[in-house]
Amino acid sequence: MTDPRIERISDRQAIAELLAEYCRALDLMDLDAIAGIFTADCRVEYGPEERLTSHGAAGVAKSLERMWRWARTSHHLSNIQIEFESTDAARAVSYVIAWHERPDGSTATVLGQYHDRLQRRDEGWCIAERRMLMNGNTAGFTVNLFRTPRRPAPEGWVAPNIDRPVEDKA
Amino acid sequence: MTDPRIERISDRQAIAELLAEYCRALDLMDLDAIAGIFTADCRVEYGPEERLTSHGAAGVAKSLERMWRWARTSHHLSNIQIEFESTDAARAVSYVIAWHERPDGSTATVLGQYHDRLQRRDEGWCIAERRMLMNGNTAGFTVNLFRTPRRPAPEGWVAPNIDRPVEDKA
């Protein structure tokens, strides 16, 4: 009898590698490989504007042609959390540092999250839904992405004095 | 018979997700979720000053209110190494890139390590001890964190000429 936990562990590894493969393919601008990562009926949303939403694996690959406006990119994925909804469906949250350089050498970096729904297909796990949230960005990045919702400080909160040494060494 | 390695593998995944959950909750300023990550009697140390040490899950969550002095943060965790001390106790070392932005738009980034002791409780793995070490930081970050101890070059060591091309293309 196979321990069903082995299936789950293998599925987690497969999903983690899929998320990494997206980054690798994107940084190579291998858009065919990108298309293979998504389901035929997927939905990908980067922001509230229609032009920041894509449908279907081919549509996602097509829309990512926009990455050619950068001369170089590097997408660093981490903080992967996965929950299974069934044997063949999962949700994943991951973090990404997305570094972009323009042909003129100027750069733009996004620090964000991918919130994904994944489905198992015959060819393996695929992304069926992706929503990107932006935790932070450098001034050079100006795309209107969704923002990560952060709880505000309670009214009257006063910042502690923590950014300076208690006393000078002098 | 269950293979005991499956337990260990599942424990590793649970610990890795716990470390990621800390980052996710912190970037949302969900301090209730933060409290759930630590043991009731935990000890967390960021630096040599008393004000950089917290005790107990509630104390850690309370002390992290200081993160509200930032307008946005993003904590990217990687390089996870885990060793088990027993079935219910483990040590973990992980790396973090902690990006912070002030309300005025200026930023401060720390590149560091978390050295954690973890314990299994009824509700799952929790952090019982955390010590942060700073590998590096940008000029904007001025908190007096512990420094990663790096071996110095032997006396008389001379830097190789590696940062320039062998010859000009001209």
Add this chain to the structure above:
Amino acid sequence: MTDPRIERISDRQAIAELLAEYCRALDLMDLDAIAGIFTADCRVEYGPEERLTSHGAAGVAKSLERMWRWARTSHHLSNIQIEFESTDAARAVSYVIAWHERPDGSTATVLGQYHDRLQRRDEGWCIAERRMLMNGNTAGFTVNLFRTPRRPAPEGWVAPNIDRPVEDKA
């Protein structure tokens, strides 16, 4: 009977921790630990010049003395993808953010990939071949590393207008 997938899963974890251990040891300048990560007959290539290639575990450790020209470093590893060629041989691709600071406080960051071949030895998994590719770098980094090959835009491709809001809020 042991499920052979458990071996593979354990091997993946061991390899992931080995890649993290390299970063940890390097940031400590623990060159003895670095030597223990590579095979006695390994080959490590960072760029097309001979001075950017090392041979053998001792040679790699020796060549990495060059890292002492930095005052502090921090190597953040992620995006690990592993394929097994046999029970005792594997290929891995991973991503790294390598941050370096000079004694004068200036910094240089590389965003890159490690392409590794790994072999199982008596003492565990070791790196037998490593080739580094550079996805991107800050202006301060001037070592002549291999570049990640990125597909160019088709001729006549026109960048979409995506970096500005559709309309002003005014």
